[in-house]
Amino acid sequence: MADKVRVGVLISGRGSNLEALADYKRKADPAYEIVVVASNVPEARGLVLAKRFDIPTWAQSHKGVKRAEFDALVDAELRRSGVEVIALAGYMRLLSPEFIHGWNHRILNIHPSLLPDYKGLDTHQRALMGGEEYAGCSVHVVTEELDDGPVIAQARVRVQARDTAETLAQRVLVEEHKLYPAALDAFCRKLLADRAAS
Numbered sequence: 609m610a611d612k613v614r615v616g617v618l619i620s621g622r623g624s625n626l627e628a629l630a631d632y633k634r635k636a637d638p639a640y641e642i643v644v645v646a647s648n649v650p651e652a653r654g655l656v657l658a659k660r661f662d663i664p665t666w667a668q669s670h671k672g673v674k675r676a677e678f679d680a681l682v683d684a685e686l687r688r689s690g691v692e693v694i695a696l697a698g699y700m701r702l703l704s705p706e707f708i709h710g711w712n713h714r715i716l717n718i719h720p721s722l723l724p725d726y727k728g729l730d731t732h733q734r735a736l737m738g739g740e741e742y743a744g745c746s747v748h749v750v751t752e753e754l755d756d757g758p759v760i761a762q763a764r765v766r767v768q769a770r771d772t773a774e775t776l777a778q779r780v781l782v783e784e785h786k787l788y789p790a791a792l793d794a795f796c797r798k799l800l801a802d803r804a805a806s
């Protein structure tokens with residue numbers, strides 16, 4: 609695909625979803641290209657992965673910086689890189705309302721539950737405690753409320769009798785790695801089509 613949407617990925621840790629997003633171009637011809645990976649954790653493993661994919665990185669600790677000020681730094685970096693869509697991939701910071709408004713429905717997130725169930729943390733443990741038959745993951749547009757924006761894609765896995773939070777998390781993660789690239793691709797494809805039509 610000649611025209612690609614420029615994506616910035618925000619991470620805080622392991623970066624397995626970032627890896628899946630970056631690796632997708634080996635399997636498909638996605639409508640997106642990752643132009644920068646930014647992190648609030650300078651030692652995040654995901655930054656090492658980004659470098660392996662030759663993706664420019666930016667990192668600064670948020671510690672001691674007010675939320676709005678930190679978000680303004682991230683925002684400036686993303687705009688400097690010409691980012692059009694943001695993909696949160698294990699970004700463990702709440703974003704300020706100013707930041708979210710500034711990106712006007714152009715921020716996606718992946719959450720390890722079947723939203724609207726189990727927003728927030730410890731989703732797998734809570735799904736087990738809730739006696740759910742299915743768990744899963746959701747890709748949604750980020751709005752001001754935590755894990756609350758419109759869901760654009762979901763994948764389910766069946767909960768097994770002997771599941772622990774860890775075994776369930778592992779099986780859901782396999783689905784996350786398939787779901788997120790495909791959902792981001794579809795989102796960007798639509799953006800390009802809307803642009804061409806206007």
Ligand code: GRF
Nearest residue numbers: 622623624625698718719720
């Ligand atoms: C994933 O489970 C994702 O759903 C959640 O945070 C975790 C990040 O994992 N938002 P990784 O850093 O992508 O490996």
